[in-house]
Amino acid sequence: MWTPNRLTLAWPIKGDKQEQITELTFKPLTRASHIKALEGDDPKERVIFEKLATLSCGLSASEFTRLALPDCNSIKRIISDYVSLSTPEMYKRAGKEFNKNSPQLLVPITGDNGDIINHIDLKIPTVQVSDIMDSLPEKDRNDYITQDVTGLSQTELNRLATQDWNYTQERISDFLQQTADYFQDEILK
Known part of the structure; x- marks a missing residue:
């Protein structure tokens, strides 16, 4: 269902190869690319945003600095949506239905076996799984x-948009924190 965002720059810039850049096309950001952008010693929002914009729309760091601030603000809004919204919101914006227990991926991924994965069947974790999770070091629990819950490997998770x-994190949070009555409508379907 992925439809790339396009942005026509109000103030075109010259690219590093002296070409005129008038429009940007935004690729989806993956979990791995998001983690990579957050790495490093400089936690400044502007630096992180520049890394994300570079990964998503292909601008170099020097091209990014040539952007007019209003164009930069437009890019920031798009990137902010990419990293903060979840799949159901994107489906809602597109006027499409979304199945929260077997979600269609916004951006299909290639599985470790080479097959295309375009949806995930989420399973509710058991007490045993929760106990194992709690026994792990803090940094390993979420993964x-x-x-x-997803049946995906670590490398497949890193490929997710x-x-x-x-969305998987929202749903896992529901599974870990909500009571059974929260899920009654789903159980009855």
Whole structure:
């Protein structure tokens, strides 16, 4: 269902190869690329945003600095949506239905076996899975529970678009925190 965002720059810039850049096309950001952008010693929002914009629309760091601030603000809005929204919101914006227990991925991924994965069947974790998760070091818990609930490997999780990753985290949070009555409508279907 992925439809790339396009942005026509109000103030075109010269590219590093002296070409005129008048429009940007935004690729989806993956969980791995998002993590990579957050790495490093400089936690400044502007630096992180520049990394994300470079990954998504292909601008070099020097091209990014030539952007007019209003164009930069437009890019920031698009990138912010990419990293903060989840798949159901993107489906809602497109006027499409979304199945929260077997979500269609916004951006299909290639599985470790070479097959295309375009949806995930989420499973509710058991008490045993929760106990194992709690026994792990803090840094490993989220990946463990996400792999269990989604059936995806670590490398497959890293290929998920940020919106798809965000949705799995929302749903896992529901599974870990909500009571059974929260899920009654789903159980009755």
